[in-house]
Amino acid sequence: MESVFQNETVREILTRYRRIWAIGHAQSVLGWDMEVNMPREGILERSVAQGELSVLSQEFLLKPEFIELVEKAKGIEDLNEYERGVVRVLDRNIRISRSFPPEFLREMSEVTSQATKAWEEAKRSDDYSKFEPWLDRIIDLAKRAADYLGYEDEPYDALLDLFEEGTTTKDVTRMFDKLEKELKPLLEKIMEEGKVPQSHPLEKETYEQAQMEKVNRWILEKFGFPLGVRSRLDVSAHPFTTEFGIRDVRITTRYEGYDFRMTVLSTVHEFGHALYELQQDERFMFSPIVGGVSLGIHESQSRFWENIVGRSREFAGLIYPTLRENLPFMSKYTPEDVYLYFNMVRPDFIRTEADVVTYNFHILLRFKLERMMLNEGVKAKELPELWNDEMENLLGIRPKTYREGILQDIHWAHGTVGYFPTYSIGTLLSAQLYYHMKRDLNVEELISEGNFGPIKDWLRERIHRHGSIYPPKELLQRAIGEELNPDYFIRWVKERYL
Amino acid sequence: MESVFQNETVREILTRYRRIWAIGHAQSVLGWDMEVNMPREGILERSVAQGELSVLSQEFLLKPEFIELVEKAKGIEDLNEYERGVVRVLDRNIRISRSFPPEFLREMSEVTSQATKAWEEAKRSDDYSKFEPWLDRIIDLAKRAADYLGYEDEPYDALLDLFEEGTTTKDVTRMFDKLEKELKPLLEKIMEEGKVPQSHPLEKETYEQAQMEKVNRWILEKFGFPLGVRSRLDVSAHPFTTEFGIRDVRITTRYEGYDFRMTVLSTVHEFGHALYELQQDERFMFSPIVGGVSLGIHESQSRFWENIVGRSREFAGLIYPTLRENLPFMSKYTPEDVYLYFNMVRPDFIRTEADVVTYNFHILLRFKLERMMLNEGVKAKELPELWNDEMENLLGIRPKTYREGILQDIHWAHGTVGYFPTYSIGTLLSAQLYYHMKRDLNVEELISEGNFGPIKDWLRERIHRHGSIYPPKELLQRAIGEELNPDYFIRWVKERYL
The missing domain is CATH 1.10.1370.30 (Neurolysin; domain 3)
Structure with missing residues (x-):
């Protein structure tokens, strides 16, 4: 099966992207397991693992060398539609990820985790x-x-x-x-x-x-x-x-x-x-x-x-x-x-x-x-x-x-x-x-x-x-x-x- | 529950270690799922994900700043036994990981993966x-x-x-x-x-x-x-x-x-x-x-x-x-x-x-x-x-x-x-x-x-x-x-x- 990705810069991007993909794969398996199999007290360690993996994935996405490659690819004119798709999706993900300061993300994560508990209790009663x-x-x-x-x-x-x-x-x-x-x-x-x-x-x-x-x-x-x-x-x-x-x-x-x-x-x-x-x-x-x-x-x-x-x-x-x-x-x-x-x-x-x-x-x-x-x-x-x-x-x-x-x-x-x-x-x-x-x-x-x-x-x-x-x-x-x-x-x- | 880890250097090590731990947690879940649940054609993507996670974990373990912290901790005299345990285990893991050149690990991984297939076939016939x-x-x-x-x-x-x-x-x-x-x-x-x-x-x-x-x-x-x-x-x-x-x-x-x-x-x-x-x-x-x-x-x-x-x-x-x-x-x-x-x-x-x-x-x-x-x-x-x-x-x-x-x-x-x-x-x-x-x-x-x-x-x-x-x-x-x-x-x- 011939690759649809021929451009050198895009290929370089995809090689680096593979670990972001792998972390995503792992996050999905961990998430599925949590809903389907996990013994109930496994939640503490699972949450910590998921939190670390999120940060890690974010870090790889926002690495300056990675962003530079994506920026470079944006300037290449003769990309095929698959390659343009890769650049569009990554550019969008980077833009979204970069928008939020880390303190904001931390606050969001803390507030929503407490809000979820409060909501459960509010709904119950x-x-x-x-x-x-x-x-x-x-x-x-x-x-x-x-x-x-x-x-x-x-x-x-x-x-x-x-x-x-x-x-x-x-x-x-x-x-x-x-x-x-x-x-x-x-x-x-x-x-x-x-x-x-x-x-x-x-x-x-x-x-x-x-x-x-x-x-x-x-x-x-x-x-x-x-x-x-x-x-x-x-x-x-x-x-x-x-x-x-x-x-x-x-x-x-x-x-x-x-x-x-x-x-x-x-x-x-x-x-x-x-x-x-x-x-x-x-x-x-x-x-x-x-x-x-x-x-x-x-x-x-x-x-x-x-x-x-x-x-x-x-x-x-x-x-x-x-x-x-x-x-x-x-x-x-x-x-x-x-x-x-x-x-x-x-x-x-x-x-x-x-x-x-x-x-x-x-x-x-x-x-x-x-x-x-x-x-x-x-x-x-x-x-x-x-x-x-x-x-x-x-x-x-x-x-x-x-x-x-x-x-x-x-x-x-x-x-x-x-x-x-x-x-x-x-x-x-x-x-x-x-x-x-x-x-x-x-x-x-x-x-x-x-x-x-x-x-x-x-x-x-x-x-x-x-x-x-x-x-x-x-x-x-x-x-x-x-x-x-x-x-x-x-x-x-x-x-x-x- | 008071932490048994009080030394500043060890605490810094453990903060950084958390992502290695998280990757290990993910690897274990992926491995368990592979043996217990995975539909059989999931193997290709699962293997790639596991391979990337291994490399990642290795990279974090061998980061110069991390090794430096472990080296520094080895020189500290008043560590308690828990802290000494942390330093011993990491020092050993780093030593083992550093022993093998990447080409060797690649060869090992390729040979054993083909050898396993050959063994299965040999045993069957x-x-x-x-x-x-x-x-x-x-x-x-x-x-x-x-x-x-x-x-x-x-x-x-x-x-x-x-x-x-x-x-x-x-x-x-x-x-x-x-x-x-x-x-x-x-x-x-x-x-x-x-x-x-x-x-x-x-x-x-x-x-x-x-x-x-x-x-x-x-x-x-x-x-x-x-x-x-x-x-x-x-x-x-x-x-x-x-x-x-x-x-x-x-x-x-x-x-x-x-x-x-x-x-x-x-x-x-x-x-x-x-x-x-x-x-x-x-x-x-x-x-x-x-x-x-x-x-x-x-x-x-x-x-x-x-x-x-x-x-x-x-x-x-x-x-x-x-x-x-x-x-x-x-x-x-x-x-x-x-x-x-x-x-x-x-x-x-x-x-x-x-x-x-x-x-x-x-x-x-x-x-x-x-x-x-x-x-x-x-x-x-x-x-x-x-x-x-x-x-x-x-x-x-x-x-x-x-x-x-x-x-x-x-x-x-x-x-x-x-x-x-x-x-x-x-x-x-x-x-x-x-x-x-x-x-x-x-x-x-x-x-x-x-x-x-x-x-x-x-x-x-x-x-x-x-x-x-x-x-x-x-x-x-x-x-x-x-x-x-x-x-x-x-x-x-x-x-x-x-």
Whole structure:
């Protein structure tokens, strides 16, 4: 396999980059192990090790000789697109890393670690006052982070760009404005029409973990997920995907013991993330352009498999026999029941349990609040009321506890502000990709046949194989010749739910 | 908890050492994951990551500023024993690391990686000629390694010291001379007397892995092994123990499906290794003096639990009820059967399956051959014949295949020469510790009661809590006021098997 990297300076950069890659590999394994295997008192030593590895990786990235090489490469005109990708990604990483003074990073790490504990305690006791002072400190840190990073229009831009390169607050506002305008009446209509159930008896059926695991593995095998060869399925408190390279990509799920839709759809969702990593171009191995380019694009892949594939009528038909075989209660239900159960629509308080239609309102709410914190000086004290008002405005329901309101997500406690919009970007994009795919493939037929090869090939060709060569917006232009457009998602909701 | 490290220079050393520790932690997690979890095609990226981390760790150890600090500390007179331990261990590591030129390390790594593949193939096809040229290269590398390291008496000293600090070939020769002289007639007598069985019907009984795992977990819980809290039990092709720190120490076992003695005794063996790491002084965390001091001392701990505890009549009685509960065939047998089955003595070809009495002859054979390779210019071509002759001399049996002779162990293919004697050192030492323990404790009564606390405390007090402060010989003097003495083991064999 000939290398796609021919330029001498870029090759020199990649040789040095290899140790940064190796540290990243180690950090991922340590992180996965912590969630999946680690005996509980291993946390102290694991945290210290992770902290040291972070500092180390940062040091190598910011070594003057390394930066000089990247600067030199920026000036070379005849780089190929792979080489330009390497330079773009590293230049961006260096710029971001250099923005923050070490004292700031230390403060961030201390505050978020204490804030996380405070949040856990606050959530447990449903006592917002325990988290409030920490949230104020996090808002302050987020503002300072935005200032360090710099921005053109408003502070929120700086944070958003960390997670979705090149996307601005204006972009997101435009997206949500359209969505709010069209999706709100649509939701009302769906609820009025009553074709789509708000609840289903399958929610209450309980299952054995071992049986359910067989179902999940059956589905993953149908998808061609290379279990044991290049991947694993494990159990963790919160499902996630992690990649240690192109040839070792692992997903987790969890088993609540009831409402099996949760474990099936989360497994299918994580498979979508994993497929993006598994279908990378092997020539990018060990380089900074290997792996998904942004959180939004990543989420478009997971949502494609979860919503477009996993919630389709054809998928319900496809998996019905294995459900029937492993879940005794299934004999009372039809494939159509499974389909309806997977597609319930019901305004509810908790984002992670939200259906496809209401999900985006949960994100919009958070986006509005985050912008207020950053741009309008809103304080933690005011947020619960603002949360509840907005929830009532968007979904017509008002949380009675903090736990089902502002205390539900861990993100802010972790200091992560500006991340939420990527969930909606991914959701909208998954529908957009679907309609483009339909021009080339009979998607529904392929799903009903369990013939996922052509779908995977299509995604590989358009998205996966490009790794991080192009920034997200350019990738999208090359893949489908368009920018992100919420119309596709709205169309999909109409077709599916009306 | 007040730090035991007060000296400023030592504290500065330890601050810098923390990243070496962190890299080691990561290497251990990556290694464990590779054996226990890794999907098989993950190997390429994992190997590259491990290689980069090794180089990195080496670089930090050999940084001029770091070496200078260690040199400076060597000159400070009023260090406490912990601080002196830190300086001794680092000075030794630096000395060893500096001995080898980078080209040599690269060659070693390339040759052993190809030799390992060749060995696998040779063993599979029982064709020594496939391994022979590689073994010659490894002998050459071992000689050069000895030259780089330097030695007083003979090249073998240099390699032995890598694994057992301060132990010389003279020490080992003395030990084996005595052993050969006394143990050979003893073995003959045991075989003549016939009190100890050479085989037992329990060898043939088959079991379900899930049932057997319950037995192993029951035993580990009886031992007070903190499963899920600070430890785990997993499955791997070759059982091993690994520590990621004091608070995360993991063991593995394997399940052949028959001859359950193998999985029980290997679990008990690995528990012994793990206990040594779990009972470290927490004040040594993140420092170079945390963890077992040498392979021989480590093996004394595993063999203590395997041979002294695990093969005792009292232990057979203790675990009989759980065996009975989980293994249906056990109803046909008595606790005495289990005891006899665990203590069979039978000259056989394979080291890893050898009994307590013949085991040391397997090591002696390898020690003799390794010395010939290093000191007497013996070539790979001559080794199979030498192996078989020595086997006949020591155990009265002659291998008919290479697989049951010279091709059985992976060690040489890995370039590991000088390691084997530590297995015997540990075995002999375990008996020596036992007789010293008996002065303080009624060991048999404690085992029969399943009351392992006092035994664990005794080992912690004498051995474990000292980590690597003292070199092995000094540790032994402090623990029992003696040097290694094979008489105890011979006495134990007489008492147990005659």
